[in-house]
Amino acid sequence: MNARPDAGTGSRGDLLAALARVLPADALLHERADLKPYECDGLTAFRSLPLAVALPRTVAQIEAVLRTCAQHRVPVVARGAGTGLSGGALPLADGVVLGLARLNRILEIDPRNRLARVQPGVTNLAISQAAAPYGLFYAPDPSSQIACTIGGNVAENAGGLHCLKYGLTTHNLLKIDVITIDGERLTFGSDALDAPGYDLLALMTGSEGLLGVVVEVTVKLLPKPQDARLLLAAFASVDAAANAVARIIRAGLVPGGLEMMDRPAIAAVEAYAPCGYPADAQAVLLCELDGVDAEVLEEAAHAEAILREAGADSVRVAVSAEERAAVWSGRKAAFPALGRLAPDYYCIDGSIPRGRLPDVLRGIAALSREYGLAVANVFHAGDGNLHPIILYDAADAGARDRTERLGTAILALCVEAGGSVTGEHGVGVEKLDAMCAQFLAPEIEQFHRIKHAFDPHGLLNPGKAVPTPRRCAEFGRMHVHRGALPFAHLERY
Amino acid sequence: MNARPDAGTGSRGDLLAALARVLPADALLHERADLKPYECDGLTAFRSLPLAVALPRTVAQIEAVLRTCAQHRVPVVARGAGTGLSGGALPLADGVVLGLARLNRILEIDPRNRLARVQPGVTNLAISQAAAPYGLFYAPDPSSQIACTIGGNVAENAGGLHCLKYGLTTHNLLKIDVITIDGERLTFGSDALDAPGYDLLALMTGSEGLLGVVVEVTVKLLPKPQDARLLLAAFASVDAAANAVARIIRAGLVPGGLEMMDRPAIAAVEAYAPCGYPADAQAVLLCELDGVDAEVLEEAAHAEAILREAGADSVRVAVSAEERAAVWSGRKAAFPALGRLAPDYYCIDGSIPRGRLPDVLRGIAALSREYGLAVANVFHAGDGNLHPIILYDAADAGARDRTERLGTAILALCVEAGGSVTGEHGVGVEKLDAMCAQFLAPEIEQFHRIKHAFDPHGLLNPGKAVPTPRRCAEFGRMHVHRGALPFAHLERY
Known part of the structure; x- marks a missing residue:
């Protein structure tokens, strides 16, 4: 059913000619050398060259590309920054890659309604940067946030360090505009609490480009937490650390981040970019509490008590932004390490x-x-x-x-x-x-x-x-x- | 397309006989007098008697009813407690009402993973009552929560007083089991953070009984807030009160409840069940902050300052559970008043x-x-x-x-x-x-x-x-x- 599209009705040449009629010359790649950078996404074990890469600058061009591909029965793979790790943007040898990176404008930051309206090629981090002057931010923060685009985040329902408290992408969207394979524009969701009808906004989110192409995204913005404390707790076993996590959750605490690293990860980090994680710990937990000052103080004290009761050998508390960044740096360096x-x-x-x-x-x-x-x-x-x-x-x-x-x-x-x-x-x-x-x-x-x-x-x-x-x-x-x-x-x- | 089902293949008698084969005698109503209580839901302006009412006790019986109706091409209207206000459970004259109220068992309360697994006929309030011994509760609380069922809540994506902080039904579900019109059982969602595949859990939520019949629901449970403060602010105009709401949101506060009542509503309440709302106010806001003690104190002080800056003529602070209940009682009496x-x-x-x-x-x-x-x-x-x-x-x-x-x-x-x-x-x-x-x-x-x-x-x-x-x-x-x-x-x- 999902395997391959119906047989095409023309040759590669016909398709390229048809695409050339709806796209400017610099928006259509078809030479082998030009296609090469698009042969894989973050799952580099899988590679394939597409027939062509379309790089539209406008929604009208996207509509035209989709309509053209539909007429020629040629498959289309939408692509943001290509940072995905499961091969969602892997090209098909008989298909077109529809790159959305050029649609990278922030259309609106509305602090009164705490929302941002952006094009799909805007990077995740750029949204938070644009919202920062208003004391707001966009919560989901995959580790690729400097590069990955919001369109790709929607397609993959991206997460990040702060999902526990702030949810996945699907919990932080208000509205999307989608182009169907027939080139029709549909709007799902609304700027208000809820929208009637089937929840096609949620259905599209995480659908990995199989249902439509997202061309505009309205996200919720949240007020930046005033204050934060980061606890670094060391445990003599992975089991003890895992039990501590369960106790924190059971106590009703909702940390902004609650990360675990085991012995091999700690050793790798300390060898690569030392940041003072306890050398003898079998596991560490990084538990960050954020919010208004009094709340953070109280919750950090509560979390510290729980971690000690759960058998932590040591608990270090990082208060200033610099101290916290230093402790987080180990976690962030874990993959290269x-x-x-x-x-x-x-x-x-x-x-x-x-x-x-x-x-x-x-x-x-x-x-x-x-x-x-x-x-x-x-x-x-x-x-x-x-x-x-x-x-x-x-x-x-x-x-x-x-x-x-x-x-x-x-x-x-x-x-x-x-x-x-x-x-x-x-x-x-x-x-x-x-x-x-x-x-x-x-x-x-x-x-x-x-x-x-x-x-x-x-x-x-x-x-x-x-x-x-x-x-x-x-x-x-x-x-x-x-x-x-x-x-x-x-x-x- | 959505208008009416394909023509049936038999008479009403055939259908009743077929249903009688799959249901015990006390689970099938067809006498006019027995059908009468099912002729409408909370939207009483619309009424219609169904062909029959099925009141299964087991999921197997639900599957059999749906399969039978599919075979006879007879439409089915699922019904929980019938408290809906838009006529979603209005019977069809040529259809069967599938009442789910007898499936009312709480299957599991799991405090470790903070979830409850229940049958669709369990009332909204019963979930919170069952979770209370563990210090947990189920957040969405429509005003019909004593009577309305979780199955109906899923079908309508029910809300309540606390949506601002805790979300709608869709934000509080982990997993549902659904029976299709062909009598097949499907599971959407998981007990973990996320499930792969299209988000059919979200799609089903709020789909008003048009896609399938929910037979089991796993909901998230939240820790009961330790403490709360309720502010009652009086304003000389609706405009001023509305602006105060905008300021509270812009300040990044997320009250557990933030309700407004205008002059006619205040007057009606004070005439019916007086609870001391300011007699000369054109509008009042009820703003409840909940959470851990220090957080609540700080946020309540912040909210009070904002309300005063926004022009509130008076702000009363209710601290004890009794005081808060007294202030809420006016809001809750508003509809009868x-x-x-x-x-x-x-x-x-x-x-x-x-x-x-x-x-x-x-x-x-x-x-x-x-x-x-x-x-x-x-x-x-x-x-x-x-x-x-x-x-x-x-x-x-x-x-x-x-x-x-x-x-x-x-x-x-x-x-x-x-x-x-x-x-x-x-x-x-x-x-x-x-x-x-x-x-x-x-x-x-x-x-x-x-x-x-x-x-x-x-x-x-x-x-x-x-x-x-x-x-x-x-x-x-x-x-x-x-x-x-x-x-x-x-x-x-």
Whole structure:
């Protein structure tokens, strides 16, 4: 159903000629060398050159490109900054990449109604920068926020360090304008509390470019917290740290950020960009409380007491902006630091109910031993959003395949724990099989019916995000899922 | 498209016989006298007797009822407690009412993961009561919360007094189980942060029973705020009160509740159940801050300063739970109190960007004069969710028609202000024309494609929530909308 679009009605030449009629010369790339920078997104293991890249400057040009592709039955892959980690913007060899980076204007900052209206190519950080003079900010902050665009954030339902308190992208949108594959402009959501009709704003969010192309986004802005305190707590075991997270949540505290790093991650950071994390800790928690001054003081004291009761060996409190930045710098350097420990690494993204953190982390450690691959953990503990990082060497025979199988096993563990196969990175091409572990056949079929309701010829980013029923049927023959354990070798956890 | 289901394949007798085969005798009503209590919901102006009422006790019975209705091509209207105000649960004369009130078990309260798993017939309040021993509560609290069911709350995306801080129903759900018209069970959402695939949990929420029947709901539970302070501020004009709301929001305060009542509402309450609201105020604001103690103290002081700067003639602070309950009692008595002022009243539900409160309230006052009908305002000011209450006498010739036209004009004003034709009451049968003012034809058509993706024969609550394209075309011939003013006579505001 989702596999490939209907057969095209003309040649590549016809398509390029048709696109050239609706786009200025500098907005259409088709030479091999020009296409090369678009061959992959952040999931660099997958690469493919598209037929052409369209780089429109106006919404009218986007409408024309989509209409042209629909007429020629050519698939279209929308692309923001290409920072996605699951291959959502991977080109199709017989398709057009629709790059939206040139639509990068901030159309309106409205402090009275606390909203910003922007074009899809505006970067995540640029919104907060434009809102800063009014004491406001845009809350979701994926680690790629300097580069990633709001259009891509909508497509992937991006998260970040502050989701626990401020929610994912879907919780921070008011309205979007979308162009359908037929070139029609639709508006979903409103500037007010709620909009009637089916919630197509939420449906579009996280739909990975399969339903329409977002050309305008109205986001909520929040007042910048006046004050913050950051606690750095060291634990003698991952288990103790995971239990501390559960206690903080149970106590009703909602930290602005609540991150965990385990021993391998701490060691990597201290070797690469030392920032004073306790050398002997098996795990550290970074717990930041933000808000108005009195609240922060009281909540930080409460959190500190909980961390000590939960067995923290030490708790350091960073108060000034400089001190906090220094403590955060270790967390932010974790990925490059881990990159120095092994030739390659693979970052997994799964989520679980927070109460299951201790068991699932034990399960990951056991899988790491079983597969003979080191795993470091640096993740959004407060959300239950795991990022196990598998360290491997692609030059070793079989290591890559073993890494992929370990990744799949970790995601299966997340599903078993009542969680899901993505936290914030999306499905793209990376997790099509994992989707088969997450959903039953009738649910996958319902997804395809939704796709068909927007894009009956399957031209928008086909083959991504939702596996075909056939793929899941084949997957199911190899693995039992839901109700039984998805992978026989996991039975012992 | 949405109008009526395909022609049935048998008689009423055949259908009843088929339903009797899948339901125990006490779970199927078909005598006229037994059907009578189901002839309307909270929108009592619309009444209709269904063919039959099914009152299943198990999910298997629900599946069987839906499958039977699908086979007989008979429409099905799901019903919780029937407290909805837009006619969403109005029976169809040729259809079955599927009452879900008997599925009223709380399946699980999980304090560790802060969630509750319940059947659809559990009342809103019962969830908070079951969670109370753990210091937790379920946040959305529509004023019908003693009676209304969580299944109905999901169908209507219910709100309440605390939406500003805690969100609508859609922001407080983790997972739902749904039965399709074909009797298939699907799960959307997960117990973790996020679920992959299209966000069908959000799509189902607020879909007014048109896409599927919710049979299990997992909601988020929140820690009960430790402390609260309620400010009662009196203003010499509605304008001044509306401006104060805008200032509170702009200052970054997020009150647990921020309600406004105008002079007619205050007078009605003081005549009916006096609770000491200032007798000479043209408007009062009730602003409740909740949270941890220090935060509440600081925020209440900040809010009081803003209210005074905004021109409040007086600000009373209620601290103890008893004092706060006394001040809230006036707000809660507002509807019955207004009911004594006129033989009939009609409560409108619309929402607007909060910054537009002053102009829209002025516009409503002007419309009230123009139509010669008194309008009182009691509403969720912090959300921009208006509830203008039109007072009239249905016995007066033409009054009812004039009331309806005034209501439509008020909603048009909301749309013009960038808002929407519902805040929290849904569309049902009441606001089908208003939907035509809110949406353009391609958006309405997209809604129908979504409906078709779940329910190709149009058997689930047909004729509700989404108008037919034909109805909107006829509406459009009478009124211009979006881009121009929807109602010619509003041009002067």
